[in-house]
Amino acid sequence: MTREERRRVRGVMLCHFVASLAALGMPPFFATLLSEEFGSSQLHLVGWLYVLPTVCSALAAPWWGRFADRFGARRSLIRAQIGLALGFGLASQAGSVGGFALALVVQGLLGGTFAASNTWLAGELEGERLARALTAMQASARAALVVAPILFGALMGAISPLTLYAWLALLPLTAAALVATFPAPGASRSGAGTADAATGKACPTSGDTGERVNPGLLLWLQFGFSFACVVTYPYFIADLQARFAGLSTVTLAALFSLPHLVYLACSAPLGKALAGYRPRHLLTLAFAAMALACWAQYALPGGGWQAQAGIWLARLAMGLAMTTAFVALHRLMSDASRQRAGRLFGRLDAAAKWAGVTAGLGAGLLASRYGLATPLLASAWVLAALGLSLVPGLTRLHSSLSPRKRT
Structure with a gap:
């Protein structure tokens, strides 16, 4: 550059x-x-x-x-x-x-x-x-x-x-x-x-990795990942206040911000370190790790220092997995953006926005009916579904069911 x-x-x-x-x-x-x-x-x-x-x-x-x-x-x-x-x-x-x-x-x-x-x-x-x-x-x-x-x-x-x-x-x-x-x-x-x-210098690209995905699958990954992130936001602090009564407001805010701070600190070095790995494999592993981190946050009981240490570790793991998922997803977006980039990013932005609206409404419904921690469990299930959708057999099935391009 x-x-x-x-x-x-x-x-x-x-x-x-x-x-x-x-x-x-x-x-x-x-x-x-x-x-x-x-x-x-x-x-x-x-x-x-x-x-x-x-x-x-x-x-x-x-x-x-x-x-x-x-x-x-x-x-x-x-x-x-x-x-x-x-x-x-x-x-x-x-x-x-x-x-x-x-x-x-x-x-x-x-x-x-x-x-x-x-x-x-x-x-x-x-x-x-x-x-x-x-x-x-x-x-x-x-x-x-x-x-x-x-x-x-x-x-x-x-x-x-x-x-x-x-x-x-x-x-x-x-x-x-x-x-x-x-x-x-x-x-x-x-x-x-x-x-x-x-x-005589070659410009490095990621488009030769053979990792291009069906546009419909890319939209689903964007929607599902955005939903899984946002659904955990609205009731996270209220949930921890109920489970960990001794935590201060500053500590609760720090726990909420930790995954985002991890992204700010690690996104650039992780992007360079993971450049040689296949984005589909990275995304599958990241979804699995983030699902486990969300499930751990849901399952941890309140109380002693062991549980408090566990919630800090789970939030840290969530931040690292989220950052890795973004790095891999952006590589797939880069590969898909060679033609009609405006249309692609417009649709991806719309998918993320609809995911945010759906997640906000869904979090309210789940928290009111099943408890304040339930959105974390919902996030884990959605992330597991996203990981399964990247399994080669299911991906081929999704491609065969997608509407054909107009000529």
Whole structure:
């Protein structure tokens, strides 16, 4: 990768980080926003407002993917940043809960920076370089998820939530201006390929591993893995509070964050260390390890220090398995993105969004009927099903049942 190419890739990742900072950092403060800005005590609306932009994004993502294939990834990324800024701007001017909900709809329908960024990267990179860039994109989103609540919590002591939305609208606008200075993706790739040919250097790719999977299977892996991760989020702290009464709030927060911190620390070195292994095998092992880690968290009794040590180890194992699964899954995505990358990443983004909505609703249903720890068990079962779906015989059966391509 040339220095100029590296600069543009880092620029796109920075743009995604600042967009994620606003989109992921404000929802935890929706309850505060409703009470302070609109004088509403209907806190049950928080859950609906939380999923509203996600549902809208899931509906719009496939269409925006086709837009990227037709009009170019750079235009799609600029459009997504401007759409996000428009949603934030409307939110800052909302005079009622309904007006704020409308702003969230606009944010969901016109946003989609993650899929647009991935499509841009697919035009700029290929093979193993693209897989590592996709892994880094996940890291930028998780870093925003860790940083944003702390940063915005401090800022809200000085300014109101709606005023903060007005300032946040400047972040995606700045990102759009930065992306506009980049050349269209693909030009630098061809230039780099010419340079490699002249110097006799081979550009490493992962597309020659024979690991390409059926697009339907890839969508199922994305949906199932996203569901398995998200379903554990809503009731994790409440479950541990019930089982481990002596744990402090800080300790509970650290346990919740541990898998994400492991991803931030280990995704880059693991991506390099596992580059020589077949992604399908890695994914199967990672799903099995993560399923065992989730089952251990579900089965551990509360009480003594042995159980507390066990929950720390299980969370650490979950983080390592999750990171390995992302590394392998991104390599499969890289192999599949050689044609119509916009459509592919749009559909993958939609699958992840629908998985998040389904997981949130499913976690609430399971926790209310069968106990707060049950979502962890559900995650283990879904991960086991994902691992089984990668068994060669079942994969061939899935391919034979998938609809044929239109000619």
